[in-house]
Amino acid sequence: MTGWAERVGTLWRTLVGKLWLTIIGLVACVLLTLGFFLLPYVDITFANSAAVKRMLIYVGVIGFSMTTVFALFLLKKITQPMRQLIDAADSVRRGDYATRVHVEAHDEIGELASTFNLMAARLEENIRDLNIEKEQLAGVLRSMSDAMITFGRDGTVQLTNPGGERLLKDWAAISWDSEEPSPAEASSATIPEPLYPLFRQVTSTLEDRSANVLVRQSVWAVNMAPLLQDNEVRGAVAVLRDVTEAVNLEKMRKDFVANVSHEIRTPLSMMQGYSEALLDGFADSPAERDELLHVIHDESLRMGRLVKDLLDLARMEAGHTDISRNRVEIGELVERVYRKFAVRAKEGELDFSLERAEGELVLEQADEDRLEQVVTNLLDNAFRHTPPGRKVTIAVKPTIEDGEALTIYVADEGHGIPAEDVPYIFERFYKADKARTRAASSGTGLGLAIVKNIIDAHGGRIQVESVVGEGTKFRVILLKNGKNAG
Numbered sequence: 001m002t003g004w005a006e007r008v009g010t011l012w013r014t015l016v017g018k019l020w021l022t023i024i025g026l027v028a029c030v031l032l033t034l035g036f037f038l039l040p041y042v043d044i045t046f047a048n049s050a051a052v053k054r055m056l057i058y059v060g061v062i063g064f065s066m067t068t069v070f071a072l073f074l075l076k077k078i079t080q081p082m083r084q085l086i087d088a089a090d091s092v093r094r095g096d097y098a099t100r101v102h103v104e105a106h107d108e109i110g111e112l113a114s115t116f117n118l119m120a121a122r123l124e125e126n127i128r129d130l131n132i133e134k135e136q137l138a139g140v141l142r143s144m145s146d147a148m149i150t151f152g153r154d155g156t157v158q159l160t161n162p163g164g165e166r167l168l169k170d171w172a173a174i175s176w177d178s179e180e181p182s183p184a185e186a187s188s189a190t191i192p193e194p195l196y197p198l199f200r201q202v203t204s205t206l207e208d209r210s211a212n213v214l215v216r217q218s219v220w221a222v223n224m225a226p227l228l229q230d231n232e233v234r235g236a237v238a239v240l241r242d243v244t245e246a247v248n249l250e251k252m253r254k255d256f257v258a259n260v261s262h263e264i265r266t267p268l269s270m271m272q273g274y275s276e277a278l279l280d281g282f283a284d285s286p287a288e289r290d291e292l293l294h295v296i297h298d299e300s301l302r303m304g305r306l307v308k309d310l311l312d313l314a315r316m317e318a319g320h321t322d323i324s325r326n327r328v329e330i331g332e333l334v335e336r337v338y339r340k341f342a343v344r345a346k347e348g349e350l351d352f353s354l355e356r357a358e359g360e361l362v363l364e365q366a367d368e369d370r371l372e373q374v375v376t377n378l379l380d381n382a383f384r385h386t387p388p389g390r391k392v393t394i395a396v397k398p399t400i401e402d403g404e405a406l407t408i409y410v411a412d413e414g415h416g417i418p419a420e421d422v423p424y425i426f427e428r429f430y431k432a433d434k435a436r437t438r439a440a441s442s443g444t445g446l447g448l449a450i451v452k453n454i455i456d457a458h459g460g461r462i463q464v465e466s467v468v469g470e471g472t473k474f475r476v477i478l479l480k481n482g483k484n485a486g
Contacts, residue, residue, distance in 0.1 A: 386414035
């Protein structure tokens with residue numbers, strides 16, 4: 001009984017129910033009006049007035065019944081399809097875009113159902129296309145090596161890719177020291193402080209901006225563009241790329257060009273000056289002329305060594321180091337270099353000694369010429385920077401702590417290298433003694449850089465220990481099988 005009352009109440013709230021009540025009301029008004037005017041004449045005119053009254057009652061009951069049938073017909077043709085449309089629209093609202101309405105009618109309700117189905121199909125297609133584009137955009141953002149961060153109007157972070165998320169996490173641990181207002185003070189935002197000045201420029205000028213941002217020892221190239229909606233700024237998007245290596249390489253390139261220009265200019269200037277002196281007849285005697293020619297010859301040889309070392313170093317750093325892998329008796333190699341420098345040590349009044357372990361000291365895969373170049377360069381440095389009367393030692397021994405390895409030691413009691421210069425001595429043209437000029441030395445400034453590249457090509461490593469005023473010790477470690485020793 002309660003369910004029937006609820007259905008009746010529901011029917012009254014529908015369009016058909018209201019129409020049904022309206023028709024019933026009209027029929028009732030018509031019948032009451034007719035009865036009010038006709039009933040007095042029925043008793044006077046008709047002999048059987050009771051039969052006429054019963055007929056009017058029957059007509060009223062039939063009228064009410066017909067309106068009820070008409071209401072049920074409308075309920076089936078209008079209310080049920082409309083209910084289906086309402087339920088389908090509610091399903092679409094909840095995100096079920098595959099919902100369709102099945103109404104077999106050719107009237108306005110059928111046209112409405114067809115239009116709804118077409119709208120739902122178009123909406124489903126658009127949503128699918130948007131999801132595909134969203135997935136593609138998310139894939140692009142995930143695959144980007146650059147960091148991408150989207151900020152809202154107040155500077156809050158709205159969207160990041162994995163690179164941007166890592167960057168924000170790393171920068172969040174940094175304590176910024178700047179006179180610029182912090183994001184929290186400025187707008188309760190989470191934008192990193194190094195990006196805040198650029199963010200203010202972009203949001204105020206509505207123009208793209210690019211800048212290099214220095215964060216600790218890293219350099220980041222930042223491209224930031226405004227995000228607009230109805231000609232009003234709603235935020236900004238920033239793309240950040242770590243260009244530290246590129247900046248360092250550019251600095252190295254400029255320093256290299258400057259150093260090469262300086263190193264070549266010195267012998268060229270001396271050769272030009274002495275040759276002009278010869279041409280102008282400043283040499284009054286054959287001895288003076290021979291001395292000038294000897295200087296010109298020495299400077300030409302020095303410039304030739306510089307060019308050769310530069311070409312060798314360029315090939316090595318480009319990965320074109322020619323390493324001939326053969327079996328090398330490193331003990332015999334060290335002895336050969338020792339004998340070559342013994343005469344020079346006697347001329348320079350140096351105490352030069354060799355220490356070699358007993359037995360075979362063999363490297364299975366090594367380039368004998370290149371390793372001889374390494375030992376020669378190290379000894380040449382030691383001889384040039386060790387005063388007369390001091391000691392220079394070369395040694396070759398097995399190294400137990402590094403497994404099957406051999407270690408070559410070159411130690412001197414020379415001037416030594418300051419601790420702050422030790423990490424940079426393998427760079428090109430780096431001079432630990434800033435007061436020493438190339439004119440006072442026969443070196444090209446590239447020897448240790450070449451040594452480092454040769455050792456790396458052999459899979460070994462080189463270590464340095466130095467104390468100013470006491471001397472320097474180089475340690476070259478090479479595995480016997482030629483594999484990486486680092």
